[in-house]
Amino acid sequence: MIKKLPIAQLRVGMYVQNLSGTFLDHGFWRSRFLISNERKLRKLRDSKLEWVLIDTGRGLDVEDDGGVIQEVRASAAQPAAAGVVSPVEAEKQAFDDAREIIEESRDQVQQLFGEVDLGGRIDLGQLQGLVQEMSDSIDGHPDALTSLSRLKKADQYLYAHSVAVAALMTSLARAMRLSETHVRMAGMAGLLHDIGKVRDPVDTTKVSRVQPPQEIQKLHPTAGATVLRADPSIPPEVVEVCLHHHERMDGKGFPDGLAGKQIGLLSRMAAICNYYDEMTSSQPYRKGWDPAFALYKMMQSEGQFDPDVLGAFVRAMGRYPVGSIISLINSELGLVVAQNPDLPEQPVVKVFYSIRWAHAIPERRVDLSDPHCGSGVLPVRSPVDWAQSGLPVPSIVG
Structure with a gap:
């Protein structure tokens, strides 16, 4: 009725x-x-x-x-029964909310890109609503949105990647204590940074086990900036991110070969967020890196990223981002499921695998900041990319 x-x-x-x-x-x-x-x-x-x-x-x-x-x-x-909500229940609700935001945002971005491809205009109000939802989610639970956004379906990769970069940009802007205006601008720029790919000669939204050629990939920043400049409602800062998110601090990026502070702040942020999401997301032609391994590789790179912005990004994500697999001192593996903001080197993990016996073990949740937990992160010179190993990794939530 x-x-x-x-x-x-x-x-x-x-x-x-x-x-x-x-x-x-x-x-x-x-x-x-x-x-x-x-x-x-x-x-x-x-x-x-x-x-x-x-x-x-x-x-x-x-x-x-x-x-x-x-x-x-x-x-x-049915609504949950009244009473005190446990940290695990609160965490699960935050992840459920984040998953819903991601799905809704991906659908909206898909329609928005489709309308642009047909010559339509961008609905700025709709974009602002999406960014506000992301910002609210990050304020409530910083890790839920950014960790779940790495999970993508191959045939919707472009739209999901745009949502992921927007979430990362919003989180990074918050970590850098930018103004609310700049936080919204960062999120909007993340959503639109790859809009030029709707005009690619190769349809990058289709499932393919072959990576698109470099010369094709290099076309989308200029194509996207052209699309955005045609709409006077789009802020110039957003256009600049679309054009320059593949520039490098050493001047070896594209399309304009800018270097250092010639690259705008939001574009330097986007270069980091875009790279991190690309490298941690699995695609038909490449399996994604473990998040902690990706941060390690990014910190080892020379000349690619702004070191100050990268430092802020590491602080925003945590030394071991949610979804990372880390080696523990008792020859076990743990999946990072939550951060301890005051002790970033000691996250909450879900222990699930014995390295010594090379098989899965009953899952148990361990807060590594607890001095009585009986475990800890194994100090290693360089982290292992466990994401490539094919281990039966459990769910982050639960």
Whole structure:
């Protein structure tokens, strides 16, 4: 049954059948969705909407007089019981929210790029809504969005990569304590930095086990900048990132061979975020690097990145980013599942593999900052890229 309901009476577990107003009024991409968590409920209540239509056949219902829940038609939509939420439960909710943001953002970027390819204009309000969602997620749980964004489907790589770089740019801008205006600009630049690839002669969104030729890859910054310059609503800083995110500090980048501070700050940030996401994401022609190994290789590089910005990026991600596999002193491997901001060298890990016996072991969660945990990170001269080993790595969440 379809009911018209004031925003104030909405509950987690209800199914929105239709939203009144436009995207700028509420910031939701889909007009039909389950209010699956408190984040969506808060977003609806903070919007300009006064009412929505709900479908009681697909979600919870309410009584007209008191807003009391009558029945639950979607068991997965039931709100959590009141009480203290454990750190693991809070972490799982943060990852669920981040996964939802990533999926919605990827779909929006895919449509946006498609419209640009057909000669349409970029919806700046829509972009700003996406960036705000990312910023809110990073404020609530810095690691969830940036770690999950590395997971990509091959046939949607371009769109997912754009979302990932936007999340990394937003996180880095926060770590560098840039103004809110610059944080939003960084996120927007991340979303649009590869828009020139929609005009590539080789369709990079299609599954291919062959890496696109270098001469083809080098065309997209200029092509993208041309697209963005045609739209007067796009800030010049965003255009500059699109054009110069492949420049290097030593002047060996492209397309203009800029060096040092000739490269704008946001472009120097984008060079780091773009490279990190590319190298840690698996593609049909190459398996992604382990995140901690990627940071190690980036710090060892000479002349490629701005060292000060790279230092801020390492601080933002953590010495061992969530999703890294690290060697422990008791001949075990642990998957990093959470950071200890005050002790970045001692993250929370999920131990899952015995190096000594070369097989999986029962998973257990260990906080390496606990002096009684009985484990610790094995000091090594250079980290091992365990991502290439084919180990049965467990899920980050849970």
